[in-house]
Amino acid sequence: MTNASGLQHLCVAFRQLGMMVQKMAQPMFLPWTFERAQLRQFLAAVHHEPASERLCDVLTARHFDQLWTDPLLVQFLRTRCLLCGLQFHPAEVSGHLHRAHS
Numbered sequence: 001m002t003n004a005s006g007l008q009h010l011c012v013a014f015r016q017l018g019m020m021v022q023k024m025a026q027p028m029f030l031p032w033t034f035e036r037a038q039l040r041q042f043l044a045a046v047h048h049e050p051a052s053e054r055l056c057d058v059l060t061a062r063h064f065d066q067l068w069t070d071p072l073l074v075q076f077l078r079t080r081c082l083l084c085g086l087q088f089h090p091a092e093v094s095g096h097l098h099r100a101h102s
């Protein structure tokens with residue numbers, strides 16, 4: 001539910017802005033850099049996955065568009081919890097993040 005409160009809430013404003021940015025020719029801007037050592041530490045639960053190394057490559061090279069265009073990364077990010085490594089149905093990832101890691 002997009003308008004529910006609590007664990008099932010999806011912020012419509014952020015979703016709409018994300019969809020808008022995805023369609024813009026202007027590249028995504030993040031005002032910080034990613035350090036590979038810090039990424040590996042953050043991704044320790046999924047470090048054995050090939051997609052994990054690919055995610056590090058994409059973030060350190062700042063090729064953010066590949067986060068939603070690379071099939072390996074899309075499948076990885078929509079079904080895996082990066083914090084504990086558990087695998088979920090795409091509809092369950094958001095709820096898991098709120099329940100287990102907030």
Ligand SMILES: [Zn+2]
Binds near residue numbers: 082086096
């Ligand atoms: Zn988790």
